[in-house]
Amino acid sequence: MPSAVVVEGHIDRTVVKAICPDLHTPEPEEDEPQGREAAIRRAAIATKLLGQDRIVLLLDCNGYSRDEIEKEVLSIISQHLNQEPRRKGAWYLCEQSAIRIVLAGLPPTMTSEPLDAPAS
């Protein structure tokens, strides 16, 4: 089980807690910035905490590809840790901690065309 599941916002957290109430999913304060970048930043900084050794970063695809999102995550993590994390399987290792990116939502291939487009 991961040490923490970092999500983008309150709705995502509600969904995760409804599916798996035992997961440690930190609840951002009401006025805390939400969205992908804020979640990545929180996850990156949380790798510095003692005991936060397995962090799952749950992100909404929002029309972006996995490669694009991974690139953004790596860039933000590297800025915070002053070094690029090492990849080991599905995990990105940051000193004693590790981050795993889990994508949810629709990938770009599903969002590039209008949903009501007629079948050719």
Added chain:
Amino acid sequence: MIQAFFGKMRLLDVRVLLDRTLEEQAWDQLLNIRGDRDLLKMMNSVYELKLESFSYSARTRALKALFTDRDYALNIDDLGAGMRIALRMFMAILLSDGSAVLAEEFDGYQHVESFPRFVEALFSLSKRAGTQLFLATHSNETLRTFGDLAVSPSTQTDLRIFQTALSKDGFFHTAALKPYEAQALMTGGFDIRRTG
């Protein structure tokens, strides 16, 4: 130089912070540098008091507070515990002379309204005395207040928050967080006091 630094270092645990003999031991030394003026100024600004001066009673061997709006003196030990702790923290900083003050659970008994002013006073006095503060706390409110004030332009201070844990194999682990990092985690729902 190292000997001078460590020789002047002061450790204030909860017992010392509530110990009235601290004034007995340190008052002369404090008067020699007119630290009583700073004490008066800080106590008045933090707790919105109307202190006129302090006086040491030779007979009762107690430090007394004299107020502009009262016709009698009060023993320092008759003040609230939070005020006494603040007074002893300020005294320790004033006497540290460029060394360090280590204080444990210094934030006990503090009122929520005066606490930020207390922290501002700690920042200001320690900067002026060139003193490094090492403060231990279990309070999220303290972490938030220090974080907020450390990044505020008017009270900007070089602050690090160290999360610590003693593992079962006897190793002492620590992680340092900058104020903005601690703030991001706390507002993001993490409890940075937890290490498990």
